[in-house]
Amino acid sequence: MILFFTEMWERFSYYGMRALLVLYLTQHFLFGPAEAQGIYAAYAAMVYLMPVLGGMIADRYLGSRKAVIIGAVLLVLGHFTMAFEGTGGKERLTVAGTTYELQVEGRDQNRKIFAVNGAERTEVVIAATGVTAVGTPAGAFPASIPDGGYKLEKTRDLKVGEPLLFLALSLIIVGVGFLKANISTVVGALYEENDPRRDGGFTIFYVGINLGSFLATAACSYLGFTYGWAYGFGLAGFGMLAGLLTFVLGQSWLEGRGAPPVPTEGRSILGVPLVPFFWIAGLVAVFPVWLLMQRHELIQAILLPVAGLTFLLVVGYTVFRLKGAERSRMLIAQLLIFFSVLFWALFEQAGSSLTLFADQSTQMPSWFNAGYTQMFNPGIIVIGGPIMAALWVWLGKRGKEPSTPVKFAAALAFVGAGFLLLAWASGNAANADFRVPLLFLFLTYFLHTVGELCLSPVGLSMITKLSVARVVGLMMGVWFLSSSVAHIVAGWIAAATATDTVAGVVTNPALALQTYGSIFGTIGWTGVGVGLFLLVLSPLLKKGMAGVH
Numbered sequence: 001m002i003l004f005f006t007e008m009w010e011r012f013s014y015y016g017m018r019a020l021l022v023l024y025l026t027q028h029f030l031f032g033p034a035e036a037q038g039i040y041a042a043y044a045a046m047v048y049l050m051p052v053l054g055g056m057i058a059d060r061y062l063g064s065r066k067a068v069i070i071g072a073v074l075l076v077l078g079h080f081t082m083a084f085e086g087t088g089g090k091e092r093l094t095v096a097g098t099t100y101e102l103q104v105e106g107r108d109q110n111r112k113i114f115a116v117n118g119a120e121r122t123e124v125v126i127a128a129t130g131v132t133a134v135g136t137p138a139g140a141f142p143a144s145i146p147d148g149g150y151k152l153e154k155t156r157d158l159k160v161g162e163p164l165l166f167l168a169l170s171l172i173i174v175g176v177g178f179l180k181a182n183i184s185t186v187v188g189a190l191y192e193e194n195d196p197r198r199d200g201g202f203t204i205f206y207v208g209i210n211l212g213s214f215l216a217t218a219a220c221s222y223l224g225f226t227y228g229w230a231y232g233f234g235l236a237g238f239g240m241l242a243g244l245l246t247f248v249l250g251q252s253w254l255e256g257r258g259a260p261p262v263p264t265e266g267r268s269i270l271g272v273p274l275v276p277f278f279w280i281a282g283l284v285a286v287f288p289v290w291l292l293m294q295r296h297e298l299i300q301a302i303l304l305p306v307a308g309l310t311f312l313l314v315v316g317y318t319v320f321r322l323k324g325a326e327r328s329r330m331l332i333a334q335l336l337i338f339f340s341v342l343f344w345a346l347f348e349q350a351g352s353s354l355t356l357f358a359d360q361s362t363q364m365p366s367w368f369n370a371g372y373t374q375m376f377n378p379g380i381i382v383i384g385g386p387i388m389a390a391l392w393v394w395l396g397k398r399g400k401e402p403s404t405p406v407k408f409a410a411a412l413a414f415v416g417a418g419f420l421l422l423a424w425a426s427g428n429a430a431n432a433d434f435r436v437p438l439l440f441l442f443l444t445y446f447l448h449t450v451g452e453l454c455l456s457p458v459g460l461s462m463i464t465k466l467s468v469a470r471v472v473g474l475m476m477g478v479w480f481l482s483s484s485v486a487h488i489v490a491g492w493i494a495a496a497t498a499t500d501t502v503a504g505v506v507t508n509p510a511l512a513l514q515t516y517g518s519i520f521g522t523i524g525w526t527g528v529g530v531g532l533f534l535l536v537l538s539p540l541l542k543k544g545m546a547g548v549h
Contacts, residue, residue, distance in 0.1 A: 002250030009243030011212035016220030016236035030089030033498035041491020042296035050177025063260035071179030072244040078171030079237035086161020128508040170289040213378035221371025328544040333466035344486035352494035363435035376445035405538035414451030416527020418444040426517030434509040
């Protein structure tokens with residue numbers, strides 16, 4: 001119960017912030033969609049990479065419990081720092097020597113742009129063809145200005161807002177590094193080796209993750225869109241604070257589980273007692289991450305070669321150092337990790353291109369906003385997760401449960417089909433404002449979630465079952481590294497969907513919808529095609545798994 005609520009509140013904070021992040025970057029700081037999606041991709045890649053380091057620190061020095069507390073404190077600091085907005089980006093429109101500041105009212109799809117010069121205030125629409133005043137323009141502002149008859153200039157909040165934004169993201173990245181892998185380790189430590197309640201315990205824990213995600217997306221999106229970004233991010237911070245207090249106050253209920261491998265008393269590093277050393281190290285680690293996040297393209301430049309080299313070394317070790325069944329099982333594990341990169345690269349469009357698609361190209365009720373669309377995935381998991389789990393058990397009892405490669409193939413086909421549905425809707429079901437009905441986006445998330453339920457629960461299990469015991473830790477690291485790479489690839493895909501915006505509002509809705517439809521069609525067919533290819537390979541892979549299901 002303690003771990004359920006700790007993780008529920010931690011996921012509340014993480015997904016509450018994620019629901020707002022790309023929209024916050026484009027609307028408040030006025031990053032272009034491609035730049036915003038690059039920042040999000042780098043952030044998500046680091047979030048999946050840091051737990052590899054955090055897990056090693058917990059295993060060797062701190063134990064899971066102390067690592068979770070350090071991570072939770074850093075997360076609280078990070079989420080509350082997100083609530084300090086600064087002044088944000090400013091965009092100015094110059095016409096015939098007069099400069100107007102562009103001010104935006106609202107954060108949902110109905111937001112309005114005003115050209116303001118002193119007391120003069122004119123609502124405008126900025127499109128690819130030019131600028132048009134809505135109603136009677138104030139003062140000397142023209143009724144319409146053709147494209148090329150005006151100049152746009154953007155200034156960024158480089159002194160306060162953006163440095164604080166990247167500091168907040170860096171605190172969250174390092175905090176997740178200490179917490180993410182280690183809280184799951186504590187769950188596992190509650191049960192003895194062959195305790196039949198273990199799977200049930202992890203199922204309850206998984207429900208906590210998605211319940212937190214569902215509640216956060218609803219509550220943080222409502223506050224963020226209705227009252228201001230700071231309120232949404234602030235609520236995420238209070239959620240993490242609740243998780244920290246739950247974990248600290250519930251320590252006695254854990255009965256010593258997740259303790260350090262060797263008692264920390266009397267141990268030190270560089271003359272500093274062990275636990276204070278890692279508190280200091282956690283805070284110090286924020287600085288290089290902060291520098292990297294401000295140059296997020298460097299994360300891609302460093303991560304991809306490192307990941308490629310690591311993967312080649314693992315393949316080389318497998319080919320030259322292992323023999324027989326051990327070699328074939330390890331190669332199959334590596335092949336499935338490779339396929340999982342494509343799945344997560346497509347699935348993780350949820351936090352970037354699909355959120356902007358909801359904002360720019362989806363027809364939504366007046367009470368609904370783009371942040372709410374991220375409720376679909378956790379809501380479907382909370383309802384459908386137990387059904388899928390029961391289905392696998394039912395098929396397993398009859399000897400018909402699909403093998404792990406078949407489940408991976410199905411996951412790729414489902415995620416691809418989701419994008420094909422959205423691509424079809426973009427070309428055939430849009431209204432006069434170039435927006436598709438919300439139902440199609442919901443059905444896309446439904447198909448993606450079914451794919452996730454095919455792949456996600458068996459992914460880590462597959463690593464532990466197929467890997468040779470002496471390198472299972474390394475293979476878990478490769479799995480997390482592959483997830484990190486998937487987010488970088490997801491960022492490239494998302495950036496390809498970007499079109500021009502002014503003051504966070506898309507200037508050519510027709511082109512935006514056409515671009516989304518084209519990219520979604522391409523990645524949709526890729527997902528389905530690779531899924532079918534893996535399905536054809538699956539009998540061969542199953543044979544090579546040597547009895548491992």
